[in-house]
Amino acid sequence: MRHGRYPFVVGFLVAPVTLYVVFVIAPYAQAFQISMTNWRGLSAPRWVGFDNYRRLLDDGSFWKAVQHHGVLLLALPLITIAIALFFAFLLNVGGKSSGGQRQGVRGAGFYRVVFFFPQVLAVAIIAVLFQMVYRPNESGLVNGVLMKLGLDPVLFLIRPNLALWSIIAVLVWQAVGFYVVLFSAGMAAIPGEIYEAAEMDGASRVTLFFRVTLPLLWDTLQVAWVYLGIAAFDAFAIVAVLSVDSGGPDGATTVLAMEIYRNAFVYSKYGYASAMGVALFFLTITFAALTLRLTKRESVEY
Amino acid sequence: MTSQTLPPTPAAPPPARTAGAGRSRRATAHREVRLFAGLGQVALAGWAVIVIVPILWTFLAAFKDTGEIFGSPWTLPAELRWQNFSRAWTRANVGRYFLNSVFVVSCGTLGTMLLGSMAAYVLARYRFVGNRAIYYLFVSGLAFPVFLALVPLFFVVRNLGLLDTHTGVILVYIAYSLPFTVFFLAAFFRTLPNSVAEAGMIDGCSHTRLFFQVMLPMAKPGLISVAIFNVIGQWAQYQLPLVLLSNAKDKWVLTQGIADISVNAGYQADWSGLFAALTIAILPMIVVYAVFQRQIQSGLTSGAVK
Numbered sequence: 149m150r151h152g153r154y155p156f157v158v159g160f161l162v163a164p165v166t167l168y169v170v171f172v173i174a175p176y177a178q179a180f181q182i183s184m185t186n187w188r189g190l191s192a193p194r195w196v197g198f199d200n201y202r203r204l205l206d207d208g209s210f211w212k213a214v215q216h217h218g219v220l221l222l223a224l225p226l227i228t229i230a231i232a233l234f235f236a237f238l239l240n241v242g243g244k245s246s247g248g249q250r251q252g253v254r255g256a257g258f259y260r261v262v263f264f265f266p267q268v269l270a271v272a273i274i275a276v277l278f279q280m281v282y283r284p285n286e287s288g289l290v291n292g293v294l295m296k297l298g299l300d301p302v303l304f305l306i307r308p309n310l311a312l313w314s315i316i317a318v319l320v321w322q323a324v325g326f327y328v329v330l331f332s333a334g335m336a337a338i339p340g341e342i343y344e345a346a347e348m349d350g351a352s353r354v355t356l357f358f359r360v361t362l363p364l365l366w367d368t369l370q371v372a373w374v375y376l377g378i379a380a381f382d383a384f385a386i387v388a389v390l391s392v393d394s395g396g397p398d399g400a401t402t403v404l405a406m407e408i409y410r411n412a413f414v415y416s417k418y419g420y421a422s423a424m425g426v427a428l429f430f431l432t433i434t435f436a437a438l439t440l441r442l443t444k445r446e447s448v449e450y
Numbered sequence: 451m452t453s454q455t456l457p458p459t460p461a462a463p464p465p466a467r468t469a470g471a472g473r474s475r476r477a478t479a480h481r482e483v484r485l486f487a488g489l490g491q492v493a494l495a496g497w498a499v500i501v502i503v504p505i506l507w508t509f510l511a512a513f514k515d516t517g518e519i520f521g522s523p524w525t526l527p528a529e530l531r532w533q534n535f536s537r538a539w540t541r542a543n544v545g546r547y548f549l550n551s552v553f554v555v556s557c558g559t560l561g562t563m564l565l566g567s568m569a570a571y572v573l574a575r576y577r578f579v580g581n582r583a584i585y586y587l588f589v590s591g592l593a594f595p596v597f598l599a600l601v602p603l604f605f606v607v608r609n610l611g612l613l614d615t616h617t618g619v620i621l622v623y624i625a626y627s628l629p630f631t632v633f634f635l636a637a638f639f640r641t642l643p644n645s646v647a648e649a650g651m652i653d654g655c656s657h658t659r660l661f662f663q664v665m666l667p668m669a670k671p672g673l674i675s676v677a678i679f680n681v682i683g684q685w686a687q688y689q690l691p692l693v694l695l696s697n698a699k700d701k702w703v704l705t706q707g708i709a710d711i712s713v714n715a716g717y718q719a720d721w722s723g724l725f726a727a728l729t730i731a732i733l734p735m736i737v738v739y740a741v742f743q744r745q746i747q748s749g750l751t752s753g754a755v756k
Contacts, residue, residue: 153576156657160572164565164628165584171625172591175599175606182601235497238490255494261743262498267750268739270686272705273731276712280511280725281504287520287721289507296524321500330751353486381595385688389709405597405689412601413693425598432595 183422193419200423210424213404214431216312220380220403221435223313225373228320232327232372233365235263237357239328240335241343260332263325271322275389278318279305282390305392308400315386315401319379327372334368335361370443374436381432384409404428505732511725519721534726542720544727546700547707554616554691554703555684558623562680563673565624566631571661573632574639575647585636591629596689604693614698619691626690627680634679634752638672639665678742678749704731 183200187193204210239256266274281289282304291301304314338361346360362369384405388394394410395402404424412421511519512534513527539545573585603622604613612618642665650660666673688705695701702710708727739746 153657154578157572157576157578159658160568160661161584164569164632165587167565167621167625168588168591168628171603171606171622172594172599172628173587175602176594178602179598231497235494238487238494254491259494259498260747262501264743264747265736265739266501268682268735268746269732270688270705272686272688272709273728276708276724277504277508277728277732279712280508280728285520289504292524324497325501326750329747333751378595382597384597385705385709388688388692389713394713405595408597408600409689409693412604413696418601422598422601425595425600428595429598433593436593 179422179425182419183426185419187419189416189418196419200420201427203420204423204427209399209402209407210404210427212399213402213407216401216403217381217431219312220316220319220383221377223316224319224323224380225376227316228323228327228376229369229372231320232324232331233362233369235259235324235328236331236335237361240332241356241361260325260329263328265325266322267326269322271385272389274318274322275386278321279390282314305390306397308397311391311397311401315383315390318386318390319383323376323379330372331365331368334365338364366443370439373443374439377435377439378432381428381435404431508725508728508732512722512729514722514725516721519725531722534722535730537720538723538726538730542711542723542727543699543702543707544704544711544730547702547704548730550616550701551685551704554619554623555681557616557620558627558684559677559680561620561624562627562631562684563677566628566676567635567666567669567673568661569628570632570635571639571665574636575665585632588629588632591626592633596626600689600693607694614695614701616701619694619703622690622694623684623687627684631676631680634676635669635672638669642668674745675749675752678746679752682746682750 182193184195184197185193186196186199239259269277280287282291283289284291284301284303284306286292286295286301288301290304295301303310305311342360342364343356346356351359382405383403387401387403387406388409391397391401395406404427408421408424408428411417411424510527513530513532514534515531518525518527569584569588573581573588607613607618607622610618612621646664646668647660650664655664686705687703688709691703691706695703695706708724708731711724711727
């Protein structure tokens, strides 16, 4: 059993670990270092300490982006989870019960397949698709109908206070199906006897949902919230492709990832972009830690 | 998640109730169920329409000409203009982007699965100094946003002379897919029984042969889940190719190419060509999804149900 063990272990680990250290660990470590310099790519980087971070505090677009993450962080999980929970409940326990076995409504299988599909598409492709859907003239999917009816077109991506919500709607459109399937798996694990017992006690559908399903699904909900929160801190592809001028109009939809990309690869402000990256990292970590902390609860054993 | 075996009692007779109260309560419950299920059906059907219509509308528009797209966006195309597709495929380079994507994702996923399963196997089943440290090194990658690394990554790839090459993109894809792959597969390898491995060793099987001929086949369900996860994730990648392939238009992947057509589409744009390009991007996914629907759903959600 012992012979040739260490050469084997080393042989199996050397390629993945090298690749990982070179392309993942080293860049992460360097990001912190570069964020302390004024590097613009041409001359040697000069150490400037926390100057980049101080400039971040006065940067209007940085704060705008942070604010948008705040909106995304609340709206995206809340809306997505609410819709997905409702659908998952309907698909799993919404129908009639026969022989003690809870059933979903008719066509549950079909709905699950259709709802999940957008998850398979690339966000960049979905962004192009919705650029067509949201087009501000009669060639748009929505406005084509509105204008036929003699109504004014809705300027989804052009009106500053509507643009971010139009983007959130697309993110919800894509995400709902995934969470329907995720919650369905969680609901399927809840034993039917619990529902049966509750129903025998005269519990209505609404009571069933809030008193039985929701508490027993708490762990899954927590996972969903963390996932959607992390998605809310990214949103690069959708903003870069769908919004006017990649983050516009006039910064109304910009996110940190967009600002990092712009500062680094358009303005060549590598030091400053890295400082934003570090800020993004701490925001993400804080969010994940806070969520896990705040939503900690006695999990119900069954 | 606890797994419990349900007692097989679905056919058990319902408990006797007092006749009157039971019946009226059951009647209201019945009405409530009907109402709830009715409203539910409407909501479900509504959402299905919201999901399907934009995609279907895109497919139809791919056959129209510009006049039709603007004049009658809601009608069927007057004729099937297949030339929209050939124009998108050749003149707008969508064909090239598509094949690039296929190549990059094939190599990327294959490499990820090979290196990821090797690392996961060793970390899960062999005890050696530094095992935990290396495992946590991999897993910590799950917590970091890619955008933190973007600037230094660009220079690492450039200094290696891999900027604007598929090799560079593939290596980066593999590296960034490793954390989840190692995390998931290590958990999977740990669940495999020891007896088979021991029997193999007694028969004089080398460690390497044991891995490739015994353990990998046993880990097939886990490998399939992770492979699906990686294929879909790498196929959808946008920001990494955007940064790593920016100056080599002939090497672009599909997401990047189509986004570029759309972003740079001016007033003279070839709208029907763009719709055709979108169709080319979406249709294969529908086919793949239709065939592997079950595996895809469990593969993508497997990450959340750890």
